[in-house]
Amino acid sequence: DAKTTQPTSMDCAEGRAANLPCNHSTISGNEYVYWYRQIHSQGPQYIIHGLKNNETNEMASLIITEDRKSSTLILPHATLRDTAVYYCIVRVRDDKIIFGKGTRLHILP
Amino acid sequence: DGGITQSPKYLFRKEGQNVTLSCEQNLNHDAMYWYRQDPGQGLRLIYYSQIVNDFQKGDIAEGYSVSREKKESFPLTVTSAQKNPTAFYLCASTTRGIGNQPQHFGDGTRLSIL
Numbered sequence: 396d397a398k399t400t401q402p403t404s405m406d407c408a409e410g411r412a413a414n415l416p417c418n419h420s421t422i423s424g425n426e427y428v429y430w431y432r433q434i435h436s437q438g439p440q441y442i443i444h445g446l447k448n449n450e451t452n453e454m455a456s457l458i459i460t461e462d463r464k465s466s467t468l469i470l471p472h473a474t475l476r477d478t479a480v481y482y483c484i485v486r487v488r489d490d491k492i493i494f495g496k497g498t499r500l501h502i503l504p
Numbered sequence: 505d506g507g508i509t510q511s512p513k514y515l516f517r518k519e520g521q522n523v524t525l526s527c528e529q530n531l532n533h534d535a536m537y538w539y540r541q542d543p544g545q546g547l548r549l550i551y552y553s554q555i556v557n558d559f560q561k562g563d564i565a566e567g568y569s570v571s572r573e574k575k576e577s578f579p580l581t582v583t584s585a586q587k588n589p590t591a592f593y594l595c596a597s598t599t600r601g602i603g604n605q606p607q608h609f610g611d612g613t614r615l616s617i618l
Contacts, residue, residue, distance in 0.1 A: 427604055429606055429607075431606075431607075436592070436612070436614075437611060437612070438594055438596075438609030438610055438611050438612050439547070439594070439596075439607075439609050440609075441606040441607070441608070444604060444606055446604070480546075482546070482547075490535045490552065490554050490598075490600055491549070491552060491560070491562070492537065492549070492552075492596075492598075492607060493549060493563070494539070494546050494547040494548075494549075495546055496545065496546040497546055
């Protein structure tokens with residue numbers, strides 16, 4: 396199973412870009428990288444996903460390295476409402492979707 | 505609106521009692537999942553099902569049981585064999601295969617022991 400590694404926590408000043416890294420060095424060629432976030436006591440919210448090209452939507456941008464062994468989620472202008480735990484996951488072949496411990500992002504006023 | 509409904513939102517269990525958590529989806533998804541979350545921790549996979557009448561154990565299946573008699577329903581039973589059941593339980597669903605569809609999550613059920 397492809398596994399991911401994320402920093403335990405990060406801080407970012409309000410209004411600045413938040414860059415959240417994720418390592419997935421054992422990822423296979425056709426496995427997607429997904430990002431979710433979870434605000435306290437709620438179900439995780441889908442943010443973005445990608446295979447090998449960079450992706451952007453209304454919430455964030457996803458930058459995947461050329462060798463696909465790591466990626467970065469970018470929140471371009473962080474607000475206090477972006478304070479949450481962010482999960483990077485890789486989907487494996489048999490639909491067994493495993494979450495790690497994620498990164499706790501603190502947005503500082 | 506399509507989505508996943510978990511009920512109840514809060515549930516209390518007495519020692520030695522089995523309880524069943526409900527999860528219903530109207531997204532026409534084949535794959536459904538149950539996760540457990542303890543305070544300050546990530547999500548741990550309990551069981552998942554890729555198709556009706558079939559399911560697989562996740563990483564922490566002991567003390568839990570599931571059924572998948574209908575595509576839209578995937579109830580989780582927390583049995584008396586689960587010695588530490590107090591946690592936040594999340595249900596999710598998605599399409600099958602590696603394809604590029606994300607998981608959808610319910611709002612969770614918080615289970616506590618009386």
